[in-house]
Amino acid sequence: MPSTRALLRDHRRGVLLAVALMLLTLVAGVGLLGVSGAFLTGAALTFGVLGSFNFFTPSAGIRGLTLARIVSRYLEKLLGHDAMLRIARDLRSWFFARALRLSPAQLGRLRTGDLLARLLDDIDAVDGLLLRATGPLLALLGVGVAGLCIVAWLHPPSAAWLASIAMLLVIVVPARVAWLRAAEETLRAQRRAALRARLHELYEGRADLAALDATSGWLARVDADADDVATLERTRRRRLADAQALHGGIAGVGLLGLLWSVATGFTAGALPAAHAAAIFFVAIGLFEAWAGAGLAWQALLAARASIARLDAVAGASPAVDDPVQPVAVPAHGALHFKDVVFAWDPDARPVLQRLELSIAPGERIAISGDSGAGKSTLTALLLRSAEAQAGQVTWAGIDLRAMAQADWYARIAWLPQNAPVFAGRVRDNLAFGAPDADDATLWAMLAQVRLDGWAERIGGLDAWVGEAGVTMSAGQARRLALARALLRDAPLVVLDEPTEGLDHDTADALLRDLPELLAGRSLLLITHGVLPDGLVDRHLWLRDGQLSETAPAAAR
Numbered sequence: 001m002p003s004t005r006a007l008l009r010d011h012r013r014g015v016l017l018a019v020a021l022m023l024l025t026l027v028a029g030v031g032l033l034g035v036s037g038a039f040l041t042g043a044a045l046t047f048g049v050l051g052s053f054n055f056f057t058p059s060a061g062i063r064g065l066t067l068a069r070i071v072s073r074y075l076e077k078l079l080g081h082d083a084m085l086r087i088a089r090d091l092r093s094w095f096f097a098r099a100l101r102l103s104p105a106q107l108g109r110l111r112t113g114d115l116l117a118r119l120l121d122d123i124d125a126v127d128g129l130l131l132r133a134t135g136p137l138l139a140l141l142g143v144g145v146a147g148l149c150i151v152a153w154l155h156p157p158s159a160a161w162l163a164s165i166a167m168l169l170v171i172v173v174p175a176r177v178a179w180l181r182a183a184e185e186t187l188r189a190q191r192r193a194a195l196r197a198r199l200h201e202l203y204e205g206r207a208d209l210a211a212l213d214a215t216s217g218w219l220a221r222v223d224a225d226a227d228d229v230a231t232l233e234r235t236r237r238r239r240l241a242d243a244q245a246l247h248g249g250i251a252g253v254g255l256l257g258l259l260w261s262v263a264t265g266f267t268a269g270a271l272p273a274a275h276a277a278a279i280f281f282v283a284i285g286l287f288e289a290w291a292g293a294g295l296a297w298q299a300l301l302a303a304r305a306s307i308a309r310l311d312a313v314a315g316a317s318p319a320v321d322d323p324v325q326p327v328a329v330p331a332h333g334a335l336h337f338k339d340v341v342f343a344w345d346p347d348a349r350p351v352l353q354r355l356e357l358s359i360a361p362g363e364r365i366a367i368s369g370d371s372g373a374g375k376s377t378l379t380a381l382l383l384r385s386a387e388a389q390a391g392q393v394t395w396a397g398i399d400l401r402a403m404a405q406a407d408w409y410a411r412i413a414w415l416p417q418n419a420p421v422f423a424g425r426v427r428d429n430l431a432f433g434a435p436d437a438d439d440a441t442l443w444a445m446l447a448q449v450r451l452d453g454w455a456e457r458i459g460g461l462d463a464w465v466g467e468a469g470v471t472m473s474a475g476q477a478r479r480l481a482l483a484r485a486l487l488r489d490a491p492l493v494v495l496d497e498p499t500e501g502l503d504h505d506t507a508d509a510l511l512r513d514l515p516e517l518l519a520g521r522s523l524l525l526i527t528h529g530v531l532p533d534g535l536v537d538r539h540l541w542l543r544d545g546q547l548s549e550t551a552p553a554a555a556r
C-alpha cells in the first residue's frame with residue numbers, strides 16, 4: 001500500500017454512497033423549504049377561494065420531502081459512520097504495520113509521543129477527510145447547482161443574483177479559513193504532537209523527574225506546549241467565526257437583493273407569488289447549507305497536513321528490506337561474519353572494521369569489550385536491523401540479505417539488552433517464546449532460571465505482572481525475559497548481558513546452568529562479566545572494530 005491517499009481510495013464506494021445521501025438530505029431540506037414556502041404563500045393568497053388552489057400536489061411534495069430527508073439523513077449517518085470507522089481501522093493497522101518495518105534506529109529518531117500522535121490525532125483528522133471535508137464540499141456544490149437550476153427555471157434574473165452571491169461566498173469563506181493556511185495546519189499538527197510527546201515523556205520518566213525534583217520544570221514545559229496548542233486553536237476558531245459572520249452578512253445582503261428581484265418579477269407579472277416565495281425560501285435553505293463550508297475547508301486542510309505526517313513515516317523505506325524472492329533458511333548451520341565493515345553514520349569512523357567471526361553449529365562463543373565497542377551493533381547486523389556497508393553475514397553459507405526477515409528470526413532466540421516485560425500474566429510473557437509449550441515445560445524453564453519460587457508465591461502461571469515488570473525486581477524481570485528467549489526452539493541463541501541486574505551468586509548459577517539449557521544450540525553471549533569455566537568454547541574481545549582472542553590486560 002503506497003500512501004494514505006491510496007488507502008482512502010479503497011473505501012470510495014462506501015464514501016460515495018454516504019456523500020450521495022448527504023446530497024439527498026440537503027436537496028430534500030432545501031426543497032422542503034421551497035415547496036413549503038410556495039405552498040403557504042399560495043394557500044394564503046387564495047384563502048376563502050376554495051377550489052382555486054391545488055392543495056394536494058404541494059402537500060404530497062412536503063410529505064415526500066420530509067420523509068426523504070429523515071430517511072436519507074438516518075442512512076447517511078449510518079453509512080457515513082460505518083465508512084469512517086472502517087477507514088480509521090484500516091488506517092491504524094496499515095500505519096502501524098508500515099511503521100513496524102522500520103528499524104529501531106529509524107523509529108528511534110521519532111519521539112514515541114510523536115508516533116502516538118500520528119497514530120491517533122493524525123489518523124483522526126484523516127479518517128474524516130472524505131466525510132467531513134471533501135464529501136460535504138461536493139454535496140454543497142451539488143445542492144447549490146440543483147437550487148440554482150430550479151431558480152433559473154422559475155426566474156432567471158433571481159438565479160443570476162443568487163449565483164453572484166454564491167461566487168462571492170466561494171471566494172470569501174475559504175479565503176478566511178483556508179487559503180494560505182496550509183503551513184499553519186502543519187504547525188498545529190506538530191504542536192499537538194509535541195504536547196503529546198511531552199506528556200508521554202512525563203509519564204515515562206515520572207520517577208526520575210520526581211527523584212531529581214524536576215517535575216515542576218517539566219510541567220511548566222507541558223503548560224507552555226499546551227498554551228501553544230491553545231493559541232493555534234483559538235486563531236483557528238476565530239477564523240471560522242469570522243468566516244461565519246462574513247457568510248451571514250453576505251447571505252443577508254443576498255436575501256435582501258433576492259427579495260427585491262422576486263418582488264420586481266412579481267409586480268411585473270413575470271413571476272407568480274408562490275414561485276417568488278419558493279425562490280426566496282430555496283435561497284434561505286441554500287445559505288443555511290452553505291454555512292457549513294468553512295468547517296469543511298478547515299477539515300480539508302487539517303487532513304492534508306496529517307496525510308503528509310502519516311506518509312512521512314509510512315512511506316519511509318526500511319533500512320533493511322526483504323528480497324523479492326527470499327531463499328529458504330536452513331534449520332541448522334554455521335554463522336559467519338566475513339570482512340564486515342559497518343558505520344552508523346557514513347561520515348563517522350566505522351564501528352566494525354573488517355570484522356571476522358564464525359560460530360559453528362552448537363558452538364558457544366562469548367564476546368566482551370568496552371562500552372561502546374560495538375557489541376550491540378554486531379547483534380543489530382545479525383538481526384538485520386542494520387545492513388553492513390561491506391562484507392557479508394551468512395548462515396549455512398547463505399547471505400542473510402537473501403532471506404526473508406521473518407524466516408531468519410525463526411532461527412534465533414534473542415535476549416536484548418532492554419528486554420521488556422509485558423503487562424499480562426506470567427504465562428503470556430513466556431508464550432511469546434513458545435506459544436505451544438505446556439505448563440510443565442513453562443514450570444521447568446522457570447525453575448531453570450530460578451524463578452519458580454517467585455512464580456509460586458505470586459500465584460502461578462496465571463498471576464499478573466504489571467507493565468514493564470513493575471511488580472518484579474530488575475533481576476526477576478531479566479530472568480523472565482531470559483526464560484522467554486530460551487523457550488524458543490531456535491538453533492542460535494543470542495544473549496545480550498543475560499546476567500545484568502542479578503547478584504553474583506544467581507548470575508554465576510545461571511551461567512553454569514546455561515549449557516544444559518542450550519541443549520546443543522549455538523550461543524553468542526555478549527557479556528561484561530566473568531564467565532565460569534566450560535561455559536563457552538571461545539571468549540573473544542571486540543576492540544577497534546575487530547575481534548581477537550586476546551583479553552585486554554585489565555581483564556586478565
Ligand SMILES: Nc1ncnc2c1ncn2[C@@H]1O[C@H](COP(=O)(O)OP(=O)(O)OP(=O)(O)O)[C@@H](O)[C@H]1O
Pocket residue numbers: 105344345351369370371372373374375376377378
Ligand atoms: N542506532 C545508532 N545510531 C547511531 N550510532 C549508534 C547507534 N547504536 C550505537 N551507536 C554507536 O555505535 C557505537 C557502538 O555502540 P554499541 O551499542 O554497539 O556498543 P556496545 O559495545 O554494545 O556498548 P555497551 O556495552 O555500552 O552496550 C557507539 O559509539 C554508539 O554511540
